[in-house]
């Protein structure tokens with residue numbers, strides 16, 4: 001007897017796939033992409049197609065564990081199995097002790113993208129930590145610079161939906177590895193190309209997307225502001241902009257025109273490393289092709305000036321009026337359309353109950369600093385990690401490890417596997433995978449809200465995030481009713497809104513239909529988010545922004561070189577720009593430990609251009625030392641055409657699996673110009689044979 005359950009993938013990926021799970025005798029025997037879902041269209045990525053290897057892996061953490069060996073020691077004998085009661089009692093006791101001596105803000109929750117689900121990723125956990133009065137985590141490791149930059153022009157994270165890419169005739173993938181990180185957009189791009197669309201990729205790395213594109217421009221990292229201003233200078237100079245749209249829907253065009261004039265082709269070529277003729281050709285084509293769409297993913301904004309880069313790029317579709325046409329405009333994220341009642345789910349008001357005010361906010365990108373800074377008051381004495389692997393994914397890794405090793409720091413980790421982070425945990429708690437949970441799943445890449453049904457019972461003693469924090473609340477003696485809410489009640493709270501985009505979407509409707517399109521405004525079926533105005537206070541796209549000026553930045557846009565880039569003083573010592581990228585077949589640090597997934601990747605290599613390898617006497621396969629002031633890593637040389645001269649690239653993996661040290665030992669915890677986000681792609685290194 002087998003049956004099929006509708007689930008949805010809540011991993012940190014724009015595609016948020018509809019997943020069909022076949023169940024036989026209580027065991028999941030097959031996962032597939034739902035053929036009826038308008039974006040999933042019957043296939044899954046290579047990572048999740050093999051998801052059952054993860055769910056039923058012999059390495060799953062299935063019981064609570066307590067450390068018996070010193071921190072940093074892992075493997076057999078490092079932990080002993082304990083009961084849930086013992087584990088929760090110990091956490092509660094340590095939390096109470098920390099709160100008594102240093103106040104509850106000495107406790108820090110740390111979570112990110114293990115699950116983006118509404119109730120397990122951002123639901124009961126928030127309620128619990130708000131009620132506790134713990135420090136708040138500034139969750140800006142991924143998308144905040146771009147989010148702020150984009151909204152500074154348009155007012156909200158709305159954008160072209162994937163289904164409409166088929167209508168575009170000019171597509172720019174700008175810092176967007178569609179093939180690797182957003183595969184369900186690809187069939188729509190291909191459909192457009194069959195109808196004559198041109199695909200241009202702007203990326204320093206020759207990704208799979210770049211290799212299959214019509215044109216690849218290998219831009220120098222961190223110089224996109226200059227390219228965008230240069231393109232606008234050309235477009236405005238030739239009168240290719242849409243004067244009518246600009247007049248009706250923007251403010252600050254004259255200021256922009258003046259600023260752009262400071263970016264003539266030759267100057268932009270010198271900054272970006274792209275030939276002047278190519279910039280002119282791109283401007284001419286983009287300025288005249290209709291409809292045109294820019295897929296801007298998050299690559300551009302992992303640079304120190306990433307907020308301004310996204311702001312400048314967001315002006316392009318605006319000045320040419322691309323937003324007016326079906327298949328025209330830009331997509332960074334469409335998450336703004338998910339107007340759920342987040343306040344009701346997260347209950348920030350509970351902080352007042354604990355503290356009489358809002359708790360302080362600590363930035364996740366600077367975890368190492370936070371844990372080692374002796375002046376921080378109160379200090380962080382207890383850390384609760386869930387849905388994240390900070391000892392792998394955080395920049396300035398060596399400092400993170402130094403902090404996690406602190407003997408007086410208590411660390412609890414809720415995980416599916418023993419990871420880099422559990423290597424420093426005092427207590428490890430077993431977490432479910434998404435097949436074991438019911439969940440409300442949004443997306444930052446499409447407009448279909450989904451309800452994932454629980455497909456299988458939790459394995460071993462694993463429990464979901466929401467259940468974990470219900471249990472924690474009870475242990476701490478919190479009697480608030482909202483801390484006992486069931487998964488269904490949390491879903492109902494999220495859907496409790498009058499917002500027009502969610503009209504008629506109830507839990508019952510989702511249980512019946514599994515996936516329901518958001519009720520965004522449509523004209524003859526077409527969703528054109530900014531055709532008739534923008535979501536800013538003025539209703540206009542702000543090419544000149546007082547808010548940006550108030551943040552101490554140029555109110556229009558201006559190229560400011562990152563502190564670590566080839567034009568900087570540091571470049572004398574460390575002349576190469578490092579891109580510490582994601583693997584196409586892992587999801588950040590997720591899947592790195594699974595043998596079947598490992599087989600799909602070449603790992604622990606440094607990709608470099610012959611122009612940089614030859615003068616250093618480096619040949620393919622050589623063992624290399626890659627270093628800067630923060631750390632040193634050993635990797636094997638791979639000399640190929642993936643990167644231009646002056647750029648080297650490596651990939652994120654698990655620190656505990658990296659034979660020559662972890663790549664994030666080289667990345668910086670400096671923050672971006674907007675949004676206080678991470679700067680993974682602004683790091684200089686030097687390379688030599690080991």
Ligand SMILES: Nc1nc2c(c(=O)[nH]1)N[C@H]1C(S)=C(S)[C@@H](COP(=O)(O)OP(=O)(O)OC[C@H]3O[C@@H](n4cnc5c(=O)[nH]c(N)nc54)[C@H](O)[C@@H]3O)O[C@H]1N2
Pocket residue numbers: 012013014113142174175176177178180181182202203204205207219220221222223224297298299300302303579581582583584585586587588589681
């Ligand atoms: N397979 C897979 N899929 C994933 C993930 C994964 O790890 N693996 N991660 C998920 C997550 S968390 C996210 S946020 C999304 C992100 O998805 P993407 O936004 O696609 O993320 P990145 O791969 O960081 O960056 C995209 C591209 O930007 C390029 N880039 C770097 N610096 C610059 C620059 O200065 N200018 C320009 N123009 N390009 C630059 C990089 O070389 C990279 O190819 O993907 C999600 N999907």
Ligand SMILES: Nc1nc2c(c(=O)[nH]1)N[C@H]1C(S)=C(S)[C@@H](COP(=O)(O)OP(=O)(O)OC[C@H]3O[C@@H](n4cnc5c(=O)[nH]c(N)nc54)[C@H](O)[C@@H]3O)O[C@H]1N2
Pocket residue numbers: 012111112113114115120141142385386387388389390392393394414415416417419431432433434465580581582587588589590651652663664667680
């Ligand atoms: N060098 C470098 N570093 C990077 C990046 C990069 O491109 N280069 N990308 C950055 C980006 S964009 C992001 S978003 C971050 C991502 O950083 P993280 O959000 O930490 O992402 P993952 O590495 O996927 O780790 C998620 C962990 O959560 C666990 N998990 C999954 N589901 C659940 C659950 O339901 N409950 C619990 N308790 N645990 C669960 C998984 O087993 C996994 O170990 O990494 C950042 N770090």
Ligand code: SF4
Pocket residue numbers: 009010011013014015016017044045046047048049183184587
């Ligand atoms: S990781 Fe992304 S592409 Fe893969 S199944 Fe999940 S949502 Fe789909």
Ligand SMILES: [Mo]
Pocket residue numbers: 012113141142143
């Ligand atoms: Mo991310």
